[in-house]
Amino acid sequence: MEQQALLQVNHLSTHFRSNPTGLFRRAGLIKAVDDISFFINRGEVLSLVGESGCGKTTVGRTLTKLQPSSGGEALFHGRDILPLSQSVFRPLRREIQMIFQDPFASLNPRLTIEQTLAEPLFIHKLAADSNQARQQVADILEQVGLDASVMKRHPHEFSGGQRQRIGIARVMIVKPKLIIADEAVSALDVSIQAQVLNLLKQLQQEHRLSMLFISHDLGVVRHISDRVAVMYRGKIVETASKPEIFSNPQHAYTKKLLAAIPRVPTLQRAS
């Protein structure tokens, strides 16, 4: 490897105990993520594709330490983040950010947009006072295509697409290095999804961000990724560059997945 990857994941495993309650119950073990390895270079988008229950979301949650790992390592800038305690990891959270699927659930309904967006600024000491914070919030809102005047409002006053823009703003405001986007556009209607997808891609290119893009939608994946990893039952079954995976899939599961997608006839432009 000529250059060191921004994120290098080796043999990562995350296991859950099923039915952890109950005094005498023998807990079953669910291997949600089972010995997977991948890397993401600087400025690169790696997509993690798979169907529900394949463990792709768990990968994202493990890398953001919302979920404890069971084995393996995740080297960020060459430093394994998995064994770090939450307090040691906290400064690193600024660099590894996560966008969530559900724009209706990922914003605290009680806080104004300004409060939500300014929170990470104060935590990571990126703003000295509330005036500075407000300025940065206004800037970032503009970047994601919202008017700065919306910052006094509460989440329930926004549509799904707008909320997802706010979710993106919360991530971008701390100038992260790596974004983990977990089904970031799947809850949106097609016409809104296209807007948000364009925005995400534009921000990624402008800031040369690295991104782990978790999705079940191969169309969306084709649009945004540089490389694609296909997950099936907790394991990565195939990793390849985007052109490779779509034109020459190797694994049987990848082929099945591609074949199952309903095709839209391309538009014949009426003359």
Added chain:
Amino acid sequence: MLGYTLKRLLTLIPTLLVASILIFLFVHLIPGDPASILLGDSATPEEIASLSAHMGLDRPLWQQYLVWFKNVLHGDFGQSIFFKTPVLEVIADGAETSICLALMTMFWIVLIGIPVGIVSASFHGSWVDQITSGGAMLLASIPTFWLGLYLILIFSVGLGWFPSSGFPSISDEGGLSNLRYLILPSLTLAAPNAALIVRLVRASMLDVSREDHVRTARAKGLHPARVSIKHVFRNALIAVAAAFGFTFAALVSEAVVTETVFSLPGIGRLVVQSILRRDYPVIQGVILLIVLLYLVINLLVDLAYARLDPRVSLQ
């Protein structure tokens, strides 16, 4: 199922242990020395001291607890200070009244609470619903003893339909007709609890009726009443069953008051009088048994739960 029951019974042990310590502590912190109460005002300090030593009251609290708990495990709850007979006998004397009262009350609760709840939910938003669910809430807002007193005033003193107090045993003269002594008390006791069940059945049914599978049932072309009973009520029953455990605790609380109002020779009145008399062994015994009963009822509720809801597996 059997395995689960055994496991659950095993988990009752630590709970009962903690409960027994709490009960013992509570009761022994009650001010007032049983020895002096027992001997009356004329006793000399020496007499009191010697009786205390005899009863083991001079030993450290933890030793007293261990002795008591060891005896309880052998089925010996000690002697009642007031009655001078074994606690279990005292409790057994009150058991018949309380059990009859509880059964009759349950009868009213199920007979009135569930149908009214179903009607209330089925006519959601209409005047029928407003009257039944509002009425239920009003009923639940009435102090039990007040209701009991006025029922006595109207139906015993005024109309003379039912006796106002006491309960001769069924085995006494009169046999089953002695149950008429319990009609007013059981109605008094049932009123707030039936009201709770009405509200609960209604709320659960309204919740269930918003679920997707009810729409599926309607899409089959079933009659609304059939959808209501077979699909909505059957699923609401799961939540209602879960609440029956709590209802028991509320029932005991109100039984204490009701038995006092109607001067019934039951366990509820026994516990109040024992507290006033500082009859430690009886208080301890009764409360421990009530806690045990509560735990057993909750276990039964859990078992019923598994029968009502196939998603719950008893491993």
Added chain:
Amino acid sequence: MTLRTTIAAVFRGRKLAALGAVWLCIITVAAIGAQFIAPFDPLEIDPIARLSEPGLPYLFGTDHFGRDTFSRAVYGARMALIIGIGSVLVALICGGLIGLLSAYFSTLGHFLMRIIDVLMAFPALLLALVLMTLLERSVINTVIVIGIVYATTTARIFFGMTLKLKNEVFIDAARCSGAGHGSILFRHILPNLWSPLLVQASFIFAFAQLQAAALDFLGLGLPPEVASWGNMLAEEKIYITRAPWLLMFPGALIILSVFSMNLVGDAMRDSIDPRFKNDIAGI
């Protein structure tokens, strides 16, 4: 949302609940201004006018000591308010904190909730009776005891609600932003529990009235000289056949107040986050 629109939303189409709220306001006014409203001293004895019927000058009649029932009822409103608010505060502060912390810090929570479970096996009134015998009969002790009794249910309820909130995506999002435990607990979780907390408070307020009256009736509640609705019932119960109205007024006051509070609580419950509706222990 402003306070006015919130209140309007709660009572829209609920005339009965609005009437309940009005009644509670009347009770509050009576409680605060008891010394100006009550025509007589609640403890003043008029030996000639024992057990007199409602009329003038004794609106609600007099009790067997010859004290003015109306004046005692007005002062009873004060006691009802003290008992209600006091118990709510004790229950919510003790129970709420235990539930909140137990759900958030699961190791501690496991232990604490086991204890709460054991306490819940004790019927509320029995627990209150035993606790009352430990303490002197006084207003403050009654408040504490009733508060403790409802702290157990409150802890259970808050435990469940906090668990739900803890798994919310926006909590994950806050953690990803680097928020610490304090910030997550008191900035992200607690503000979302204010409205269910208010609903729970109204039900506890209502239950506390009934519980206090039952304690008074059994002779283990407020000191006998305190003018409370429960005491008025307890003292006059043997005169029910001679003067049935004596128990009518304090009884009706208790019922109306409890009913009103339940109505208001019920109306508020319908306007809170539907996820928490079934957690609230109320009518």
Added chain:
Amino acid sequence: MALLEINNLSIAVASQGQLLPVVTDCSFSVAAHETLGVVGESGCGKSLTALAIMGLLEGSQVNITSGSIVFDGRDLLQLRPAQRRAIMGNQMAMVFQEPMTSLNPVYRIGEQITEVLQQHRKITHRESRQRALELLDLVKIPHPQDRIDSYPHQLSGGQRQRVMIAIAMACEPALLIADEPTTALDVTVQKEVLDLMLDLQTRTGTSIILISHDLGVIAETCDEVAVMYRGRIIEKATTASLFANMAHPYTRGLLASIPTIDTDNDWLQAIPGRVPGIDEKVNGCPFHPRCAHTETPCTQTAPRLIDTHPHHAVRCHFAGEI
């Protein structure tokens, strides 16, 4: 004659004392053995239209304000409730979006299938169970004898949706309404379920109304398509004609918004703005605030559905011009 004919159907939702229109002047028909696709984004009124046809709006805040639903020669809106119920689940059946919650969790699936049979057919318990086994086999559930006594939670999402289809097909309905039947399923399962539905259609000759937000699903399964936007049908055509002569700017925008797996393009052509809420009033063409071709008439008068080709109608002032 068409099996189902919807004429000028309007639906409104009662909210705080006023009626907000959610479906306006909606007309379409479904011929026997045909599949009609209804496509649109969330809130466009497609699901409410389906519920209205099925007769499931009763008792809700949503009311049919005008129009008629003629099924097999009878206007369903004029029927008495009992007559209506005799059709529901019998000649007309529905499959819903959420397979995880659409089955009653406390009854075995066999019971849930036989229930609809016993409601509409005079058959014995034994016969209905036999028929349920056949149906489970028909919807390709492996080992029906073992599965018939399972509870819904013991089945996967795909299998539950197959059971839902079995319930819907039990009385061999003339019309099957499928409301986003595969949205909650994985793509591989989606393909299986759609294939199953088409297979059943060729076997039994039932007509299908397939409601979806996914133009791809519609394109692969339907004979005709109706595109809805803000409660109105804005384009209606045979599937072939729709994709060959797509005329409404919204339909085109919708298609251009879809990231396909067959082509690489750097930027998607997104439709700007958002769908206005149902309480927001838009004069003229409902799409004009987001349309790139808006001119004066668009902001003033609502366009009518105009035929641009045979079997192709468009609701746009400039249909065929842009």
